Amino acid sequence: MGKLLIIRISFALQTARWRQTMVAAVGVAFSITMFITLLSFMAGLNDLLDGLLLNRTPHVRLFNEIKAPERLPINLAPEYQSHYNFVRSVKPKMERLQIHNIAAIIAAVEKDERVLGYAPKIGAQVFYNTGATDLTGLINGIDVTAENKLFFFSDYIVAGNFNDLNTIPNSIILGKEIAAKTLTNIGDVIQVTTSKGDIRQLKVVGFFQSGIQEIDKVQSYASLKTTQNLMGEAGSYITDLQIKLKDLSMAPAMAKEYAGLFETDAVDIQTANSQFETGSKVRTLISYAVGVTLLIVAGFGIYNILNMIIYEKMDSIAILKATGFSGKDVNKIFLFIALSIGISGGIAGLFFGWGLSAIIDQIPFNTASLPTVTTYPINYNPVFYVTGLVFALITTYMAGYFPSRKASKMDPVTIIRGK
Amino acid sequence: MSQAAPILEARNVSKYFHDPLTVQVLKDISFTIQRGEFIAVIGKSGCGKSTLLYVLSTMDTDYEGDIMLEGTILRGKKDAELARIRNNSIGFVFQFHYLLNEFSVLKNVMLPGLKKGDSSEKEVEHRAYEKLRILGIQNEALKMPNQLSGGQKQRVAIARALINDPLIIMGDEPTGNLDKKNSDNVFDIFSELCSEFGQTLLVVTHDLDFASKTHRIIEMEDGRIIKG
Ligand SMILES: Nc1ncnc2c1ncn2[C@@H]1O[C@H](COP(=O)(O)OP(=O)(O)OP(=O)(O)O)[C@@H](O)[C@H]1O
Ligand SMILES: [Mg+2]
Numbered sequence: 077m078g079k080l081l082i083i084r085i086s087f088a089l090q091t092a093r094w095r096q097t098m099v100a101a102v103g104v105a106f107s108i109t110m111f112i113t114l115l116s117f118m119a120g121l122n123d124l125l126d127g128l129l130l131n132r133t134p135h136v137r138l139f140n141e142i143k144a145p146e147r148l149p150i151n152l153a154p155e156y157q158s159h160y161n162f163v164r165s166v167k168p169k170m171e172r173l174q175i176h177n178i179a180a181i182i183a184a185v186e187k188d189e190r191v192l193g194y195a196p197k198i199g200a201q202v203f204y205n206t207g208a209t210d211l212t213g214l215i216n217g218i219d220v221t222a223e224n225k226l227f228f229f230s231d232y233i234v235a236g237n238f239n240d241l242n243t244i245p246n247s248i249i250l251g252k253e254i255a256a257k258t259l260t261n262i263g264d265v266i267q268v269t270t271s272k273g274d275i276r277q278l279k280v281v282g283f284f285q286s287g288i289q290e291i292d293k294v295q296s297y298a299s300l301k302t303t304q305n306l307m308g309e310a311g312s313y314i315t316d317l318q319i320k321l322k323d324l325s326m327a328p329a330m331a332k333e334y335a336g337l338f339e340t341d342a343v344d345i346q347t348a349n350s351q352f353e354t355g356s357k358v359r360t361l362i363s364y365a366v367g368v369t370l371l372i373v374a375g376f377g378i379y380n381i382l383n384m385i386i387y388e389k390m391d392s393i394a395i396l397k398a399t400g401f402s403g404k405d406v407n408k409i410f411l412f413i414a415l416s417i418g419i420s421g422g423i424a425g426l427f428f429g430w431g432l433s434a435i436i437d438q439i440p441f442n443t444a445s446l447p448t449v450t451t452y453p454i455n456y457n458p459v460f461y462v463t464g465l466v467f468a469l470i471t472t473y474m475a476g477y478f479p480s481r482k483a484s485k486m487d488p489v490t491i492i493r494g495k
Numbered sequence: 496m497s498q499a500a501p502i503l504e505a506r507n508v509s510k511y512f513h514d515p516l517t518v519q520v521l522k523d524i525s526f527t528i529q530r531g532e533f534i535a536v537i538g539k540s541g542c543g544k545s546t547l548l549y550v551l552s553t554m555d556t557d558y559e560g561d562i563m564l565e566g567t568i569l570r571g572k573k574d575a576e577l578a579r580i581r582n583n584s585i586g587f588v589f590q591f592h593y594l595l596n597e598f599s600v601l602k603n604v605m606l607p608g609l610k611k612g613d614s615s616e617k618e619v620e621h622r623a624y625e626k627l628r629i630l631g632i633q634n635e636a637l638k639m640p641n642q643l644s645g646g647q648k649q650r651v652a653i654a655r656a657l658i659n660d661p662l663i664i665m666g667d668e669p670t671g672n673l674d675k676k677n678s679d680n681v682f683d684i685f686s687e688l689c690s691e692f693g694q695t696l697l698v699v700t701h702d703l704d705f706a707s708k709t710h711r712i713i714e715m716e717d718g719r720i721i722k723g
């Protein structure tokens with residue numbers, strides 16, 4: 077009953093200044109709209125850019141780097157343990173890029189609960205022969221099914237069918253730029269020279285476009301088997317094991333663990349793409365900063381209207397107090413005005429924000445570097461909506477706090493004497 | 496039965512204003528009001544009548560001495576408690592009506608009753624109609640305050656003061672803004688409330704004609720009670 081009375085009185089006081097109240101609510105609605113739209117758009121953009129690189133990057137990558145040995149035989153020999161041994165001009169030993177004991181590693185990774193999936197890969201240096209010139213290139217031998225499942229390979233195929241890599245022997249999917257340079261069409265045969273000097277002919281079954289020119293100019297895809305054949309290697313020849321985790325944040329720890337366990341090199345996604353994450357963070361931060369700034373401006377609107385109502389309704393405050401409303405009651409009345417402006421404006425803002433995002437989501441956005449994207453990217457994360465509403469409530473509460481306190485402290489005697 | 500505690504008692508009440516200079520506006524005021532009394536407070540302008548009324552009404556808590564309402568000392572009570580006392584036990588009528596323009600006449604009268612919160616809205620509404628009828632304005636109940644005449648507004652303010660059946664009604668020049676006819680009307684209402692319902696009233700007035708018709712006149716001069 078008491079609460080209801082306070083709500084009734086606060087609504088009555090608002091109606092006396094409904095135009096200004098509306099303006100204040102529209103201010104809140106506008107800032108929440110912009111807040112939601114901005115965050116949704118920025119997050120969409122982040123997702124897109126993440127997709128551009130991070131989606132295609134394994135969380136942990138195992139490989140074998142050719143480098144000078146860290147432990148030299150002389151240091152291992154018991155009789156020279158206590159000596160200081162100098163060995164000059166250490167060179168890497170004759171070694172292949174292959175990951176040793178790959179079958180055991182795959183078995184262990186497969187059992188690991190933390191792993192979402194893995195995809196073996198071979199990197200093969202080649203030259204694409206076109207007329208009299210050779211273009212340097214890299215053929216990625218992939219497990220087509222696993223690669224597609226984990227790294228959305230098919231998203232980047234702009235012509236042809238990626239499954240043909242499995243079904244057609246000695247087939248290849250070329251980077252779009254290579255195809256353009258060598259004037260190759262689907263169904264044509266391209267000739268490559270391997271690093272060992274062998275010349276092979278591969279059938280072009282498709283083109284891919286990653287959106288990153290440097291990649292599209294150099295790289296091609298073939299099946300594991302085709303690549304192993306190309307290099308004259310056995311079926312166990314794998315140079316990279318790409319691993320995707322259930323929880324990306326565990327990558328650095330697991331990379332270290334695997335490196336020790338399997339005696340290979342391992343790199344995690346955070347180390348490989350540190351600058352990328354920074355970009356995402358900065359964009360998110362800017363969106364929040366703009367949103368909060370808008371809300372603060374809206375907060376001043378609420379502050380103003382409350383002060384105006386309090387100034388105009390001093391008589392009412394005085395008589396309410398004289399007839400038995402306590403300072404606390406008066407405080408609640410004005411806080412309620414603030415909050416009702418904030419809540420109505422905030423909820424309207426959520427709807428408009430959703431609407432504006434949906435409109436932006438329809439605007440065509442075609443760029444050669446992003447073949448999978450046709451409209452501006454929007455992320456409809458409910459967290460933004462909850463955050464928006466919470467921010468709106470906090471700002472309105474703060475904007476309402478001081479005017480309400482002023483009203484609650486008003487001395488009815490002073491007001492009545494002033495008449 | 497021993498003598499019941501007086502409705503209101505002031506014991507050595509003094510009050511100072513400090514701005515711009517310290518002046519003593521109420522000087523050692525003591526008096527009692529018994530149930531059913533109709534008292535007029537008179538005195539020259541500036542002698543402290545309003546100040547006394549605000550102190551007695553619990554709205555002004557900055558005084559020395561003691562004020563007792565039905566034997567309870569008011570000093571030291573919290574804002575919310577004093578608000579409850581005003582709501583339950585004291586009805587106000589000021590020179591200005593102080594009606595809330597956003598509410599109908601009926602709702603204005605009901606507000607303190609709804610605030611009290613001890614009866615349903617229906618009951619409060621019923622009581623409000625009763626009070627409006629006593630004041631002869633039950634037909635105006637659903638109008639907005641700005642649709643009433645000055646005299647009618649003041650009667651609504653009286654009805655509002657009556658809604659919780661207070662121990663005492665205090666008025667600070669309640670007829671100050673009214674013409675002769677309306678003043679007489681308000682006086683008639685007050686004396687009827689007193690005689691028929693046993694309502695206790697304490698009314699500050701400049702109207703000596705008005706004052707002469709009450710039971711008791713308290714005359715003030717320069718912050719002191721000189722008669723009554
Ligand atoms: N807030 C204040 N600060 C300082 N002095 C004040 C204040 N309020 C009132 N006074 C002084 O206190 C004295 C008593 O004022 P009060 O209003 O009680 O007089 P009153 O008897 O009601 O006069 P009137 O009949 O004109 O209404 C006056 O001299 C006035 O100047
Ligand atoms: Mg006065």
